[in-house]
Amino acid sequence: MTQLFFSEYEASPDDDQVPPRPLAIAGAGGLGREVALLISQINAAGTRWDVRGFYDDRAPAVPTVGGLPYLGTLADLNAVSTPLAVAVAVGSSASRAAVVGRLTSPHLSFPTLVHPAVTLSPEQRVTLGEGCLIQRGCILTCDITLGRFVLLNLGCTLGHDSVLDDFCSLMPHANVGGGAHLATGVYLGTNATVIHQVTVAAGTTVGAGAVVVRDLPAHCTAVGVPARLIKNYEL
Numbered sequence: 501m502t503q504l505f506f507s508e509y510e511a512s513p514d515d516d517q518v519p520p521r522p523l524a525i526a527g528a529g530g531l532g533r534e535v536a537l538l539i540s541q542i543n544a545a546g547t548r549w550d551v552r553g554f555y556d557d558r559a560p561a562v563p564t565v566g567g568l569p570y571l572g573t574l575a576d577l578n579a580v581s582t583p584l585a586v587a588v589a590v591g592s593s594a595s596r597a598a599v600v601g602r603l604t605s606p607h608l609s610f611p612t613l614v615h616p617a618v619t620l621s622p623e624q625r626v627t628l629g630e631g632c633l634i635q636r637g638c639i640l641t642c643d644i645t646l647g648r649f650v651l652l653n654l655g656c657t658l659g660h661d662s663v664l665d666d667f668c669s670l671m672p673h674a675n676v677g678g679g680a681h682l683a684t685g686v687y688l689g690t691n692a693t694v695i696h697q698v699t700v701a702a703g704t705t706v707g708a709g710a711v712v713v714r715d716l717p718a719h720c721t722a723v724g725v726p727a728r729l730i731k732n733y734e735l
């Protein structure tokens with residue numbers, strides 16, 4: 501896993517002499533518009549991204565999305581001939597992994613984008629992989645590891661020593677306790693909680709409002725308090 505230490509995640513220039521760096525958003529849905537808002541909030545705090553517009557295989561009904569142009573399909577994005585940063589704004593863990601798998605052009609890069617009010621100081625010892633998106637109101641404490649393309653939607657909390665592997669997706673106000681481990685592609689619905697020291701195996705979905713108090717197997721859906729399996733795709 502390629503990871504950036506917390507102090508290196510800010511890949512964009514913040515020097516007034518350096519031109520804003522071009523960036524496109526892959527995913528023209530609601531999350532895409534929220535990510536555009538995140539980037540405008542990052543820009544307002546001093547970092548400068550030049551958001552060019554949206555790419556999505558599904559063309560929107562209107563030519564602009566949240567005031568920004570629709571620029572084409574993922575194949576068009578993969579065919580760009582100059583350097584372009586990309587924010588992959590796809591909420592489903594599996595779909596986001598599939599999109600990233602298609603974006604193979606060496607011109608594309610995937611900065612980690614963190615809301616400016618989210619604290620990531622050296623004494624927190626947080627490591628972040630490329631392409632993570634961390635929205636307003638998230639609180640990360642210390643000694644936390646996020647893999648590549650992890651999505652933390654609004655107001656999520658991550659406790660000490662938690663580990664979120666690649667492509668995990670946390671919806672608004674999801675909470676992960678100390679020492680918990682979310683394996684690759686885990687999805688936590690809004691207001692879901694995984695308590696301390698619990699492991700959720702790869703590809704499992706936790707429903708909105710659930711509380712996970714024991715380890716969950718891979719590729720399942722669990723709901724409720726305490727969370728119980730309702731679907732197991734490996735059976």
Ligand SMILES: CC(C)(COP(=O)(O)OP(=O)(O)OC[C@H]1O[C@@H](n2cnc3c(N)ncnc32)[C@H](O)[C@@H]1OP(=O)(O)O)[C@@H](O)C(=O)NCCC(=O)NCCS
Nearest residue numbers: 671672688689690705706707708709710721722723724730
């Ligand atoms: C858990 C979830 C993924 C299940 O979706 P699904 O696989 O399509 O399952 P279904 O809708 O067929 O529901 C199956 C059963 O689980 C129940 N159920 C679904 N979600 C539930 C939840 N969050 N809590 C408790 N029960 C739930 C349904 O009522 C249904 O029960 P029934 O069989 O007795 O009628 C989905 O309901 C969910 O919670 N997604 C999270 C959405 C979210 O947070 N989005 C954030 C966007 S910002």
